[in-house]
Every structure is written in structure tokens, then in C-alpha cells.
Amino acid sequence: MSTKKLMIVDDSPAIHIIIGKAATAGGYDVCAHAKNGDEAVKLYEQTSPDVVTMDVTMPIKDGLTASKEILTKNPNAKILMLSAMGDEEIVTEAMKAGITHFMKKPFKGTEIVDAINDMLSE
């Protein structure tokens, strides 16, 4: 089985390190790091990751807007939305954008890897 590619999108370098180390240990190739939604859309096109972890609140372009743009270009894109907020409104908004996987912060790196494994086995 080929190594799956992961793109991490978050404005916090700490989150990149935590997810990156767990993902690498879990057998993933972290092919791209984006610190805002604008970078995420560009890097998605350039690197074609198998799965994306996407923060919601980011400068320049938020995660919901970036996810909508990615899903418009690739409706099969697999995006795991990560947010410090988990109220009904934000989850509904994410689902309307086509996002089917959502995880509330805080999380352990291993929990993210488990969630990604589940997404890719669906």
C-alpha cells in the first residue's frame, strides 16, 4: 500500500508539530503545511494530498471558506475539520460546506491519526 499524503492547515506552528509528528509516526507523508486558508487552497492543487486537517479560525482565509473552495474543485476531497468551537451552528455550517468529519480541540496527535485512518478506510 502506498504512503498516504497529509496536508496540515493551521495558523499555530504548535499544531503543525503535534499533528506532523503523530502522522509521520502513523505512517503518513506530511506533504504540505499551510498557515491559512489561502495557502491551503494553493498547496492542495500543487500537492494533491489524500487527506487534509483544517483549522477553522485562521487569518486571511478561514478554514470553512478554504474547504468550500477545495471541495468545489474536488468533491471527493477528504477534510478533517478541527475547531476549538463545536456549537451546532458551526457544525451545521461545516456540513453545508460538504465537510463530513469534524473534531473538537483539544486533541492528542494519536486521536487525529485514528480519525484520519477511519476517514481513509471509509
Place this chain on the structure above:
Amino acid sequence: MEYIEFFVDSVIESFEKMFEEKIVLEKKLSAPACISSLGAAVVVGITGGKKGRVLLDMGLVTASKLAGKLDEELEDEDLSLFTIAEFCNIAAGGATTMLNNKYKGVGLRLSTPSIFAGSNSNIYSPKLNEVLLDFSTRFGNIRFYIGFEGEWE
């Protein structure tokens, strides 16, 4: 339940889950209009139906030790500041989620965190009715200053 209790619960839950450490609320007071920072401060703005602000303040050593609990690489000063900013964002996010679920339609949202570091910094917030939550941890005290414009019904 007073709005501030949502923040107390969220800080404790977020801290214990994120750092796997105990945290105890020592004091809950009205905050002064001028705050002297302990060295590392993070501000997260709250927008939506009510405007407010969450300020997290702690010493630089405390920030570094906490970040190091997650990963040794994060003990670096810049990365430790980003780590406590993420903690502030998560704690504020948990509390605003609870407030959004209780007060339907208030639609609170968070701004991206701003980080300040350095000694002898004073932070003023004349328009907000702020509460100081002073927590103790084994790495040093951490303080949350939480304020909104106006009163909660």
C-alpha cells in the same frame, strides 16, 4: 449559571485534557482596568451578538514548561508562545460554545489570537467589565481576564 462559570469549566477541562496536568482555581475577582503582564500574554477577541475579550497571562517560564509537556520541541520561546495561544483559543472556544448553546442566536465567534511577550507590559481595557480568574498549576500560576461589553441577561 453565570457566564463566567462556563469559562472556569472550559479552562479546567481544556487544560487537563491538553496538558494532562491538574489546575486549580484559586481566586475569582473583579479585574483592574490596567493589567501588568507576567511576561507572556495572549488576547483572543470575541465577536458576534456580544463583544468581549479573553486575555491569558503567565510567566515565560511557565509557558515554556507547559509547552514542553506537549513536545520538547515546543519549549523554544516562540513556539511556547504559540502553544499557550492555542490553549487560550481552545479554552475560549469551549466556553463560547457553551454560551452559544445556552443563548441561542448570540452567535459568538473568536478572532485569531494575538501574542505579546516581554516584561513591564501594561494592558488596559477601560470599556470591559472584566473578571480575573487566577489558577494555580505546578508550573506556576496562570491568569485569565475575561470581559464583555454590557451585562449578560
